[in-house]
Amino acid sequence: MLEDYRNALRAGQRATRAAQARGQSPYLAVLDDILRGVNIVAQEPLGLVDIPAESIVGTKTAGRHTAFAPNFMPILEADSEFARKWSNLCDAHLEEGIRYPITAYEYLNKFYVEEGNKRVSVLKYYEAVKIPGTVTRLVPERNETLENKIYYEFLDFYKLSKINYVHFSRLGGYAKLQTLACKATGESWTDDDRLNFASLYTMFSQQFYALGGSALGLTPGDALLVYLAVYRYSDAIESTPAQVRENLSKLWDEIKILTRPQAVELQLEPATKQGAEPLLSKLNIFSPRPSELRVVLLHEHNAQTSAWVRGQDKGRDALLKAFPGRVRVSCRENVNPEVDAEQLLEDVAHDNADIVFTTSARMHPACLKVAAQHPGTRFLNCSLNAPHPLVRTYYPRTYEVTYLLGMLAGITSRSDHVGYVAANPVYGVPAAINAFVQGLRSVRPEGRVVLRWACLPDPAHPLDFSDRKDIEVFYARDAREPEGTDRDYGLCRRLPDGILQPIGLPEWRWDTFFIEIVRSVFDGTWNSANGRAINYWWGMRSGAEQINYSAGQNSGTMQLLRLVEKQIAKDDVQVFPSEEYAQGHRKQGAATGIYTPQELMKMDWLDECVEGEMPRYEALNVKSRFLLEVNGLDRYKDEPR
Template identity: 30%
Template sequence: MLEDYAKARKLGLKQVDRDVAHGLYPYPPALDDILKNQGYQGEVPVGLAEIDLSLIAGTKTRGRQNMFSSGFLPIAEASSEFASKWSDLIDSQRAEGLRDPIVVYEYLQRFYVQEGNKRVSVSRYLGMPTILASITRVTPMPSDEKALRAYHEFTRFYRVCPVYGIISSEEGFYARLAALLDQDLETPWPDELVRDLRSLFDGFSASFRARGGDALDLQVGDAFAHYISIFGFGQLRGLSPKEIDAQVEKIWGEFVVTQGEGARAYLEDPSAGHTAPLPKLKNLAKQAVLAKPFRVAFIYDRNPLSSGWISLHERGRIKLEERLGATVATHAFTDRSSDAAFDQAVDEAIEHGADLIVTCAPTQMRQALRAAAEHPGPAYLNCSVSLSHSAVRGFYGRMYEAKFLLGALAASLAEHHKVGYVAESPVFSTVAEINAFAIGAAMVDPHASVHLKWFSAKDHDWRRELREEGVHIISGRDYANPLAPKESWGLYRVEENGAETHLAEPVWKWGRYYEMLVRSIRNDTWKKEGEKIPGQSLNYWWGMSAGVLDVRLSEELPRGQRMLVDVLRQSVLSGRVHPFTGELRAQGGDVVQGPDAGRLTSEQIVRMRWLNENVVGRLPEQRELDRDGLVEVEVAGVIPVDPSTVLLKNTSR
């Protein structure tokens, strides 16, 4: 119908004008022109497949390029033979559909049309999502560029799961996607699984783009994998497009904050609202609301009797009840690492009117996100820092401040200028704690060296290694291990006879932390913070100045060392001293920043990947980590991991 052609041409001419105004090429690019500059290895027949029309980027040859806008809308004169054929084609499409496949060449997951340009144009005008195509793949020249490495991983994915459109430019993406579906990139996936994945992706892609996903700095494949990781593929199979769209709507904020490098805000000190008393009541309705206890559910992945970390939070929960009395009611759910056990705890917490749900491990973030999507209403917290999410806020402490003090103390006590540091896993903020300890040590003793070991490194005997290196002052775990009550922790000295003498330890004050967070929710500070910083993930990252962290010293320490720590503590509290201000040098003498530089940003501190020049040791590699370390690093690590080797399927439903 010529009337359709006139409308389509009008849209096409507008597109040309916009492209020209922005200095863009106004017609579909030709693959032959692209390959003339870049070259290619050869061509491989792929066969017939339904392809997403949004992936059609241009034509194979120059031919009739100037008959179309860059988006394949027609621009030839309405009186032309081309216009007549285009009109006949749209009539045929409406009456019978397009029966013959178009012929395309695929290059780097984009398609270039050799036969069927008008069919593509008509389908684009009608808003068709896909089109049947006969595909030939053009193999790019060998290169070590990141984009080509990612593309070669896609070709491995396509061999086992022939689905186009799930695009990501990140290395490791397809291995991670396979792991989310309990598959790999070596064995062909079951046909039913491939069909269900394609159907799910088509529904997700349509919803994502309809809501403005193309305007985000986020590839549709990355968004899709995030969607699956939250809900679990098993719960998504067979959903209708309407059901998929409803879920995308619930978690849309997650895509906004994870786009690009992730938009993260660090709230380093409590605002006045966190510690202020609850506002005076002005009416009976508010009285009724505040008369109801504020209910907090703590969902632990482990048990306080077996985990020192969970034991700290459990003591904080009890302290919260002591501080706020009858105005707060808390409940702890223990050993909820599996999805089924976690979801059961959430259901029970919601049934009992939970106002806040707290999770205490970064590995619980995915579960917390799903709970927040399925049960909006309560506030959700996860004890982590620098994970980009909107529905669940992170909270952690600036432990590097305490480690700075302990490093100075350690160096003042060490013989032969050597101190030891045993870290848990290479996750966000851990490297900053190591470096702050090392900088504190160097401040007291310029010749001090910090010998770094890892608890999560398998097949390593760090005690033997430190003993052989002549290290007697050691910073170990930050808290006692309930399963090994005689094991030393904090800062301690190994005596000549092998006995270990406790010297100091960092102190977490989770009760105070939780009290201020509860107050912030009840007096609307929590809500105002979210409104003030939209489009970013919020991370509470409080430190010694907020009273949530400190250092406790043994009474047996000499007076001079106690005075040293007290002076440094006051300097940190007042802001006169900061370990990451001024000249910083990494291992090998590499300059991180010069002597006149200010403090590193919160992001630079949390996501630190370099080690200070006086650290003897390195970050472990994936192959050196035990299973628990691997799982932690996969979620919030500072070293690269192959997700296909991290047993994500153990946390799926």
């Protein structure tokens, strides 16, 4: 089969020239060279393994590595002894198959051949998907590199699944795959599990590359996580290639978002306040304007038992008043995010709802699943930092309010210690806590904040701080919510009889969000996103939040607070200093001197004047963990599950 060798040689020569053009070695990688200076902490014999052919990237030693291009195709001349042996191996493979396994080492889930280089070359030439081999795993010492962290996540996943062909480019992928494949944490995979997943992954990878996935800089595994977040695993493994391709096409914008440095685009003001209306919208060519809209609100709880729902429900009357005769508004209450949210969303979409507001962050996964099937309905979720073009989010900039309430706490407290009860460790919460600290210390430089978490009840440390006689003023949890639901209430004073006296209560103006978002649909500006993941994060300037102060406040205090409110609305106040210190006296600061909205949203550390810490993932209950899966800070992706 000398002709096959010549074909393989040409493929090898092309790969060699491409590598040289990129400034890379034109030969196979050598593991012995790679391991220089690497501390290997364990060698694990894995026995006979089906090795993914695409993961075999080099040789163990330098001998013969110059006989192959980086793609394992031969590069020695066609009249060489090597070419004759390679051709004979081709004949043997075609007649009876290559029966002997290779010997290889695995390092960082890549494989390096110790014995059997020509077998690998021939099998890759014939596009073999897997190559049997006796494998020894080399485990490096843990370090802080992304590649190393992902590898250690892979090791945990491999112990359960024995799957070695799925790769991810970011942390958390393997744990998320375990969950999406309907396997409990720590649950091992059966042979049937592995067969079903292998079939799905092969089919999905083919469709991913057919749609242009190789140009995205993502792995098929990255894209599969997006796919399985929308389409149930049980349905996915029963799908045909055509169905997978059709479904994947609907999610292509969702997948492309992963390639952007900033996956989320924060809109800090309503479009009507950001500037003139786009010309194409005025011409009404590409942005058709509806004459009437049907708006639906979905609530996890009901207006009788939840102040949060009552606040969001005010938007119904506001919409009717703002757009008389042009909107029809309805709501569904007591929607369980994990049980019936998906079906109810399907129902309202089938009923031709134009806009759906879901007022609980825990409904976001259900929104995402349904939105992919109903592109004609606009879905929004009350949460922050969700990188999904299919579902937009809306939320107030709470740190502006907590800065002012921190000032008020410093003015009204009789001691240097004040309390803060935070709801859950989700995006925006550390910024709100740290802004409260900055407000406090702007009027009381020696002030300190004692932090407690509503999601971590501790009888020894009650949320009213009654165990702390030095704390009477604190930012409180809202007791007007159903059990197990944690929301902010506002700044209170604990009276001697234990009653909480409100001092300053934030009011989140959901009506502002609803009116301006609906207006953007009427105006035709909604459709200008062009596949971007839009998060509406509005503040005082937009009228999306305000503070209701209690009567009887000192007139000088009120004058100061109102002045600072105006300055915040004009962006004349720098809430966070350009340089500050986190707990442990770790220096923190914005990359450019002034924190960007993205940096504030993703802030995950606490000021050194805070007594308390961020919760550990394993200490949280199931409901809080579900919320963290939707809206939790990036730091929790690194924690063991």
